[in-house]
Amino acid sequence: MVTEREQGLTTRDGFGSALGTKAITARGELGIPYTTLRLMDKLQKHTTWHVTFTSVSGKCRSATHDNYLGDEKVIFKSQASSMIKTPSSRAVSRLLPLCAKAPTPAASSIARRSLATVVEPIQKDPTELDEITTLPNGVRVATEALPGHFSGIGVYIDAGSRYENEHLRGVSHIMDRLAFKSTTKRTSDEMLEALESLGGNIQCASSRESLMYQSATFNSAVPTTVALLAETIRDPLITEEEVQQQLETASYEIGEIWSKPELILPELVHMAAYKDNTLGNPLLCPKERLDKIDKSVIEAYRKAFFKPERIVVAFAGVEHKEAVRLTEQYFGDMKSEDSPELSRTGSETSLDSASEASSTSSSESASAPPSPVQQSSNLLSRLPFLKNLSTSGPTQASVLSDLSLPPTQEQILAPSQYTGGFVALPVLPPPINPSLPPLTHIHLAFEALPISSDDIYALATLQTLLGGGGSFSAGGPGKGMYSRLYTNVLNQHGWVESCVAFNHSYTDSGLFGITSSCTPSKVVQMLDVMCRELQALTLENGFSSLQMIEVNRAKNQLRSSLLMNLESRMVELEDLGRQVQVHGSKVGVREMCNKIDQLTVQDLRRVARDVLQGLVKNPGQGSGAPTVVLQEGEEGNGVKRKQLAWAEIQDRISRWKLGRR
Template sequence: MLRSVTARIARRVAVPTTTIPANRRSFSSPVPTRDPAELDRITTLSNGLRVATEAIPGHFAAVGVYIDAGSRYETERLCGCSHLVDRLAFKSTSSRSSDNMLEALESLGGSVSCASSRESIMYQSAVFNKDVATMAGLLAETIRDPLITDLEVSQQLETAAYEIQEIWVKPQLILPEVLHSAAYMGNTLGNPLVCPEDRLDKINKSLIDEYRRLFFRPDRMVFALAGVEHDTAVKLAEKLFGDMKPSPAPSSTTPPGILSKIPFVNHPPGDTIDVKKPAHFTGGVITLPHSSLPTHLPLFTQMYVAFEGLPIGDPDVYALATLQTLLGGGGSFSAGGPGKGMYSRLYTNVLNQYQWIESAVAFSHAYSDSGIFGIAASCHPSAASALPNVILKELAYTFQRSGIYSLSKDEVQRAKNQLKSSLLMNLESKMVVLEDLGRQVQTQGRNVTAVEMGREIDKLTVEDVRRVAERVLTGKVRNMGAGTGKAAIVVQADNDQVASMGDLQQRVKAHGLGRY
């Protein structure tokens, strides 16, 4: 019922992610111009909780609560708590046992999940329309009134220990985590999403309770509903969350829009946590050996190369998403073959040209104030020394202004069409619509419609995509955290293979990438 850490990470890295949230309306029919506030349908309660709705017709509705918490806000003391809070969802409360909670959820016949990310803890569900109030009540109960017994914490710590071992033997799951550590060394988005193994014996009920008191506040929550009328949703939110107390007011000396200081619970007076500290992209290189745990999977040399990308609210996010689609990629098993139509650059220029490369895929992660953009690749260990050059050339080609590798109008148009198609296909799931609604309101304060996004994508030119490629890949991004402009690189291989790659930062610089 609840997604494991393995499952939720796999969902994020199994296919290239896009920096644009999924949309909700078809591009095929014109939509009259309306006030953005009317489109968003957002109401803020007196305690700061935001209620966001999308009244989509149908037999099912989706309900979720999105909390502004997650691993980026964790201090050294709280490290790993987001992972455990996720796992402790839908257990016992003051009014029902864990078994009774499970029975109540199963009786509704829908789906329910809880997942933690770097910037959010998400409680989500889908049920028949008639059961919306009941399911919302169960969400409110597990969020506001969990018992979190010592036994429950102990059981979830055991589960987490198993998950950690499982993740470390699968490069596609653990290397994106290591990449974030290289990109944001020692700060915010570089904090581990998965609880570190050495933290398992330090997390207990009192620490979980402290984490919840710090972050589970109404002004840090979005109550989102897809398929429910707005007025009905507001009344439901007032009933379930209206009596919650908001966070203490920020310090009068706190710069607006940068830091929001919240006092710790049970700590000395004046002890605070900066819950809005900007993400500082440091860049750096991390090399690690293959896992020593037994596995049936073949051992390839793995390499991730990334640069600071764009936050979700940046106007160039549409061009960057188009660039990611244009690069595309995947595994060698699907490369080539008649009729497959795989025209992305990483297929045509890399996977179809170099038999020793096992996979190559462009990826993008977008956050509220920063992002990561790059390519993940793997190859036969004997060819490790040649892999960096192939990948770095493909990145440099994207902003080349002349020659056979410069961007063409046809491939940019193909990528734009593919991006719009992918966005709209995602909207066939109300759970996707729900998460899009909740996360956009949480990060941007409003929900951007598919019509708006489609217009922005349609306006893009070859020069726009080329300009954004140069902006990101040459370290010209200037986000709030004032990143260094250097590349973040992760390599998993034996020592001799790592040595054969040479100085990776110098190789990045030699290709005209990054800012050095």
């Protein structure tokens, strides 16, 4: 075996450094069987090295290499002090008999090798090439440079109905409708024309915890898109005429949604579960608030939430340096306008003196706002057509007594408080179309885990395992036809129209449960079936307990759904922006899939018990009670039945050992 031993490297100047050297393998037509020599990469005009090396034959030789302005001569000096001085190529040829025998097979293989083998490190998954930079003013820039024909650009603002107080109630709903209207630089028509010229997809949407401006556009149009997003976010004109137009549109939209139980009941579940606080604030603008919203209220909302430290600008398919440059150009000079903050002195609360100058006269003597657990605004009781409202929570949240004040920092940072409760809507009249059956709609929910919980993957797997759908389905592989709500409910009871599991996750709380529709005469049986399916998730033994085969199926379905959804540029963009907004970092899809794969039956059973038995411990310290929203349907034959009371519903749920006892 050929061994390599470097004996030394010195120069006439006495420097023994190996810096700046590279390895050169002796090879070529001369067939020199020497191992690697370490020589300086760049030769000076007059430099001499004395190198000792070992040949394949094991004989030690030393050499001195002189370079005189390119006139190279090599002097090989043997240990016997025999001296040969000749041009380098000839000297090498003459020394072959002296230095080595004929090349061995091993040496020949080395001589034939022309290139070195380079072992490259394992590359990152393309979906994990994310970077995050925070600008000096607090704006966060997040990128995921996954290449494609289209790029995604999104601006995510920490705003939404969760942060609204009574003065700003419903403004988030109007804000997303005022996007991409007139600005200080162009009219509404000019803005529309500029958007259409991009040839992509651009939109604005509000949720409970975020206001999202998003676009998918051609790569070449990224700078223009960022400029338009910045313009509509930072420099909107917001005329009274535009506000009035959007209020009229919102009024029609509210009426339409209230006429559709499948749309309004999820909204009422939130309002009952978090009565009069944070996540219970209506996502839709209440009708009684429409005539109280004007340009000044919109500006107050913008001043409270449109701050650089509350903004994330996300890019999908854009290089990070370019993304940072564009964000600095259009958002880098954005400054935070401090809103009045509360400073406590003993048991009193007053506005900071620095903020009093910009506050209204009514706010100068403002007292401390009530605690989120002191009194109720009874928002649900003022909703149209609301018949009955009960709460399981011992306390309810409140709003500011002075309605002219914007939300305080204390309110914005207040944790959501789960109360649980019951909402009963008026009886639905029979459908106008006689071919459609009358239906009763039920939502049953419990407080679940926040998005930051380590068990969120187990909860998502439980939702997939329950699955569900409508009475009609095209079927086929991968559509959840073997999920529990299909096999145990829809395929077993002909009076069930639909039965679906849901899971809503937020920053500090969540909701998990089942929604269903059934024949009006079967409402009691439907409630029992829903409770039975939820309780089965917690059982340790028995035929209905969780089985490995269905858990593995649910895990595969969840991974498949996750990966297929992320193929969409808009989904990829929102996932990046919202993760950075909530966590401050990005969890890669590979890591998410690994966490799903590591789940066991015991993990799912433990999480199911925590959620369904009211044992979840979130910052708001919820009541652990169930939440039920019910809208019964009127039977076509005119038969009127006695509606279920909240006490009876609670008793039935308790029999199934659900909720905190």
